[in-house]
Amino acid sequence: MSELKRMAAIHDLSGLGKCSITAALPIVSASGVECCCIPTALLSTHTGGFTGWTFRDLSEDMVPIAKHWNSLGMKFDAVYSGYLASPEQGELLCECIDLLSDEDTLVIVDPAMADNGRYYANLGPDMTECFKKIIGRADIITPNMTEACFLTGTEYRSVGNDDEFVERLLDALTELGPETVVITGVCSSDGEVGIVGRDSKNGEVCRLMSPARNGTFHGSGDVFASALSALLVRGFEFERALRLAQEFVADCVDRTERRCGGGNYGLDFESALPRYIAKINE
Ligand code: PXL
DSSP states (O other): OOOOEEEEEEEEEEEESSOHHHHHHHHHHHTTEEEEEEEEEEEEEOSSSOOSOOEEEOHHHHHHHHHHHHHTTOOOSEEEEOOOSSTHHHHHHHHHHHHHOOTTOEEEEOOOSEETTEEOTTOOHHHHHHHHHHGGGOSEEOOBHHHHHHHHTOOOOSSOOOHHHHHHHHHHHHHTSOSEEEEEEEEOTTSEEEEEEEOTTTOOEEEEEEEOOSSOBTTHHHHHHHHHHHHHHTTOOHHHHHHHHHHHHHHHHHHHHHHHOOBSSOOOOGGGHHHHHHHHTO
16 A cells, blocks of 8 residues: 555635535545645635625634644645635735645645636636736646636637647746646637646646537536646656546536536536546556
């Protein structure tokens, strides 16, 4: 048995809607990695497509939690962050990264702030400025197409994300500091959607495209980034990790589509986990 890897997951906890911590915790654990959570905020649901959600900012707890773990001498093989409740939390996230990482820690930042060309509710351009600083601290980033455009000051295109356009984004994002960039929700002009990543080790671009689906599948980005982060920290080779994470999301989307056609309530990842676990342990 290889040694159990440990990850700190720093995201909001939205009780219903299966994103952020409620996706990261089960998926990272199922991937065979210990997942220690620092919630950035507590919400009744995520903010995409719901109204009337409750919201409690947990900024005050973030650094004290990281300090406590640090005082226990805990080592983290990865720090994986996602949605932040405010740009001010960016500073706190950097403090947490300082407290929890050393030179061997993989820092994965998902700059979760926008989708479909728009910021999530209550967030705006100051979030882009905040994430631009944070991703300078990251080894790997996983923006969706909207976030990739916002971070690089590029006009968002819902389709027509051809190779040249995507490679320009990869270059511009790499200039912000991370070694490895993975862009999700890349829509080509011929009706395909997928992921494009560039492995820092060999500079090769990996494109994994499949036919686009109808409907919205909220939480897909978080399911993907959670699986990818866990597989990378376990030492899976980059292209294999990308492929396994993408196949897992596709299976979750199939199941969600068959059951209800999609929506805000998150992906049916629970029933896809056994097959995913079997595949990654083959
Ligand atoms: O999945 C991204 C996400 C995470 N957390 C909260 C959100 C969203 C997207 O809407 O609202 C609270």
